Amino acid sequence: MSRPIRVLNVAEKPSVAKSVATILSGGTNFCPSRLSHSQYNRIFEFHYTIRNQPCEMLVTSVTGHLMEIDFDDRYRKWNSCDPAILYEAPVKKFVPQDKLNVKKTLQDEAKHCQWLVLWLDCDQEGENIAFEVVDVCCAVNPRLDVWRARFSALTSRDVYQAVQNLVRPNKWLADAVDVRQESDLRVGASFTRFQTQLLTNAYLINLNNSANAHQAEGDRNHVLSYGPCQFPTLGFVVERYWEIQAHEPEEFWTINCSHTAEEGTATFSWMRGHMFDYSCAVMIYEMCVEEPTATVIKVLDQQKLKNPPFPLNTVELNKRASWYFRMSSEHTMKVAEDLYQSGFISYPRTETDSFAGNTDLHAIVQEQQEHPVWGSYAQRLLDPEAGLWKNPRIGTHSDNAHPPIYPTKFSAGESRWTQDHHRLYELVVRHFLACVSQPAIGAETKIEIDIAGELFSVSGRTIIAKNYLDVYRFESWGNSTIPKYTFGQQFVPTTLTLDSGVTRPPPLLSEADLINCMDKAGIGTDATMHDHIKKLLDRLYATKDANTRFAPTKLGEALVMGYDDMGYEELWKPSQRSRMESETKEVSVGRKSKSEVLASYLQDMKAYFLDARLNQVKLKEAMDIFFERSNRSAGDDHRAVGDTVRRCGVCNDSDMVLKRRPDGNFMVGCLGFPQCRNVVWLPGSISEATVTTQVCNSCSPGPVYMIQFKFRMLEIPPGYNVNHLGCIGGCDEILRHLTEICGTGSRNPSSVPVSSARGRGPRAPSSNAQQTSTRQGACIHCRQTGHSSSDCPSQVVQPQRAQPRRRNTQNENAGEASIPCTTCGESCVLRTANTDNNRGRKFYSCQGCNFFVWEDSMNDSAGGNTQGANRGRLTSNPRSSSARRGGRGRGSRGGRQGANTTGATFVSATGDPLSNRCFSCGDPSHFANACPNRGR
DNA sequence: GCAAGGTC
Incomplete structure (x- = not known):
């Protein structure tokens, strides 16, 4: 037997460390342990033998990921760089402050160990954490022999098997997580900074109507976050909302039949389901009424099982x-x-x-x-x-x-x-x-009947044994008794009715629906789904009502609408997340490398980002629909991001970028404004300026990117070239001369390139523009002379606030009147149907819920529920006195011979008896089944 | 001030 070696075992969480230690130390409930530097992660100690090697086992844990990923400090401040740079900016992995004690424990113990055995969960994340632990431990003890224990459950058998069959950690699995982490960070941070900077100060985002009453305008803490999981989650909510908005109620018709016997009542359903063609439904109904005798054509008895649920995850x-x-x-x-x-x-x-x-x-x-x-x-x-x-x-x-x-x-x-x-x-x-x-056991009987060639069915169920339902009170399986029927039996229905209903939109997504959508699309994990849902509420993208149903807020809808209008479903639907899932899978099995997947994915996402920024007007147009513009937006233009020229030498924290100001003049300003007011004003005679990739050889600290200028010929002295590749670092004499000769766009005419611009007082307010243009005699809007800015014909008009866009444009032609909704209290807008059957018919549709009611039925009943809206319900009682005596209610048959075998009474729900005439053409001389127009 | 993933 060789000398014992010290083995450091590390689990993903304290509970696993405890379980592993308990099992390996002999299965008793006590295993000696001591405290570590961190409160939660104890260290268990015992002796064990691994493959004939005596070991002094130390079992401890981390608490999930030990490390975090973030950008280098230089890029962490929001205004430090153009968000597009975040697709390439260096990132680093490090142990955050709150995990330093865990790191210290691991390093203290690792120094004295020969082996490191990793008991992290057996999934991609676990493997990634394993490598974080390896990094930390090997930093102090590079001679550590690193092993991985693989287990599928914390049972004695699995743990024993794992410890005797140690393997090497799998870098591919860990790489897959690195890919996900890095891409999530780059995409999330870039889009979040972009849309926050673009929209928060530009709009009065007043969401006081939402459940999360909040005045977001001017709130610097109100981040318009974007994430590869939160946006598809929001997308599910918005998409359902749009589905509801776009729903066009359509009236349908169905025949119902009931039969009451001594044992009870059976309610038969029409096996055709329902029909949207009123005439056709009436024709069939009339045939049934005329020959209402039902014949039982099928009796099916069978045993049915209702299974208990799967074990709970x-x-x-x-x-x-x-x-x-x-x-x-x-x-x-x-x-x-x-x-x-x-x-x-x-x-x-x-x-x-x-x-x-x-x-x-x-x-x-x-x-x-x-x-x-x-x-x-x-x-x-x-x-x-x-x-x-x-x-x-x-x-x-x-x-x-x-x-x-x-x-x-x-x-x-x-x-x-x-x-x-x-x-x-x-x-x-x-x-x-x-x-x-x-499982629960039930006896089910299915009966089918034939009335005048039409088939109807009903099912009854008797529960024989409730079994699991006895304890699982949350589920039910109703008994429904029906009379006994025999094959070939004939009877006359108690009621035979032609009923109408209207199609309903689907309901808003419930929380359970949303989790289902996320689960199916692979958005988030079991441990994070609830976080993404909560984030929608926290960010004021969605609200949840008392029935746990989610609706987008105006903000949530506008953001999704903006990206959708750009033509980029990929930015709010789950497709990109699914792609990331499959790409990381490729990495995890070694078919693709981490770098190639990252490069290709980030290249595509950067292209989306740049395009989205180019099409930012779509986002603004969507926001315009729901929100007022803020007058802060103009003053906020200094935040508009341009191309980086150099690092700011004053604050040493942010980039200096080239920008065109509202008055048309150019400047190079620090993105750290207003904390840092470093600025270089450029000559007022510049018509175009573009930062190049060429770096100035003379100016330091570099790099200082050179700018390609174009001057207005009439505004520069003879002898100067209109095209000039210049530098703002201080070396460019031409630029200095032109600045002195032409002046700058700033209020302070003494400002010239280079260091003299540094440390000046507060930057010129927006009135600069007016002053500049006055000095140059040009309108600040179109920069033409001959009129003042207030008379400018091309002056930008603030967009009018538009009505929220509704997707059900087919029914958009009304909306002039509204009534309060009796269901949710929102307003119901009067619209006009455009469907074939109801063209021109008016209905009220609630803006807040699914309430719907035909206008012409409002006086008939207090209802107006979407289900079975109460128009034209035709009833027939073949057993009524009029049926028995062969009459057809009020009025005569008008010469119709031989057809009135049932004498059914047709009464509309409004109480008006329908006249004895053909439903199809209105002719009183015949019924619809004998109508000469039938079949046309 | 940004993501999503671990976990306490």
Whole structure:
């Protein structure tokens, strides 16, 4: 036996370190440990043998990522550079301040170890963290032998197997995360700075109408963030909202039939579903009414099972907490984290929805036997004679690191728990108990009948055994009894009605819907989805109503609309995120290198960025629809970003950039304005100026990029060239002379290039423009002489505030009147339908919810619900007295022979009896089924 | 003042 070696084991989180140490130290619940430099990460110590090598094991942990990525300091201030530069600016990975104690622990221990074993979670992120740990540890001990333990669950078997089969860490997996991190940072920071600087001060972003009442205008903390996850999430919300806006209600017709017998009532549905053609529906209906005898043509009895849910993972936990308790995902995760920290439930951030084969499921159930409410169910589960037990279903998701969420400790409720703690613990327990239960069993009967050739059906269900539904009170499976029918049986329906309804738009996305969309599109992870949703609310991009349904704010809609109008769905739909997913997958399996994927992705994203900036007018146009312009915008033009000329020598913090001022004159100013007021005023005779890539050889500190100038010939003395490649660093005599001769665009005529410009007092206010133009005798708008700026024919007119754009342009032709919505209180706007069936018909459509009502039905009923709007409901009661006596209600048949076999009464919902005439052509001499126009 | 991903 060789000498023991010291092994430093590092897990991703304290709980895993504890589990690994507990298992490897002998499986008892006690493993000696000591404190480290960081509060949460203890160090466990014990002896163990790895492949015949005696080891002194030290097991400790990090807390997630040890390092962060950010730009070099030079680029971190928002005004330090053109955001486009962020696609190439150097980035660095470093241990942030709040993790330095973890780093110190690792380094202190690593110095005295021979091996480093990495117990990070077995996914891409875990592998990336592993390399962060390696970097930190090898910096103080380069001789460390580095190993990776791979486990798929924290069970004894997996841990033993992992420690005896150590492998080397996989750089490809870690590289995949590097790609994601770097691209997210560059794209997020560049777009965020761009749209924030472009829009926040330019508009009065007043969102007082939103749930998050907030006056964003002038609020420097109001960042208009952009992120590769938050924008697609916002996109889902906006897209659904637009779908609702664009929905055009369409009236449809359906025939319903009911039959009441001694055992109850069966309500049959028309197997055609519904028809949009009124005439056709009436024709069929009339045929049914005339020969209403129903014949049973199918009786289908079958047993149906309703399966219990899959084991619970994070996405399901969030969806179900939202459905059952209307808890936000953010709050759900907070409460779940608290329950986890206090040991009541397992790790709540998991993708896994199946239990490892060796999980002791019975032991988990046993713990719950004492519970006053569901304890008896747990006892039944454990009783073999009850036959209630069934092994859980096997889901298709796994994060290879954590089990599904299950109760880890019994509790009948703790005194410090809030109502939501109780609810969530109950959900986790009941869900687990349901998972190990038999499915519910029901007997279903499906009946089909034939009336005059038309088919109708009804289903009834009797629950034979509730099984898991006994404990899983959140789900139901209704009993619906129907009378008994036999094949060939005939009966006359109790009612036979032709009912109308209108199509409804889909509802706004609920939180559960949104999580579903994100899950399907791969936006975010189980641990971050709730953060992205919360970010939409925090950034005032969306609001959430009491029913947990999300609507975009004006700001959220405008931003998405702006990018959409540019033709860039890629910037607000999930496609680019999906691309990133597949590209990082390629990196993780070694098919592509980190650098090639990053280069290609960032090249494309930079192209989007530059184009978006070029088309920024689209963003502004979208904002114009919803917001007033701020008069601060003009004064804010000094922030307009130009091309970098040199680093500012005064503040040493930001770039000096070439800019054209509103008066047409050029200057080179520091982006650190107003903190730094360094500026170089350029001659007023310049008509064009462009920064080149050529660097001045004489001026320092460099680089100082040279500028290609073009002067107005009539404004410079003879002998000077109109084209001049100049330098503002101080070496350019021509530029100095022209500045002295022609003056500058500044109020201070003494300002000349170079150091004399430094450290001047406050920069000229906006009245500069007027003064400059006065001096030159030209209008500040068009720079022509002969009129003053106030008389300028080309003066820019502030755009009028437009009405929010609605996508349902087909129905846009009304909107002149409105009534308050009885559902949500918003206003309902009067519109005119353009559909074939209802062209010209007016309806009120709510701007805030789905409420809809036909104007002409408003006096008929107090309703106006979107469902089954109450127009023209035709009823027929074949068993009515008039039916029995062969009459057709009021009035005579007008000579119609032989057709009136049923004598049904047709009454509209408005109470007007319909005349005895053809529904198709109006002729009283026949019914529609005998109409000569039939079939045309 | 910016992203998204870990985790406490």
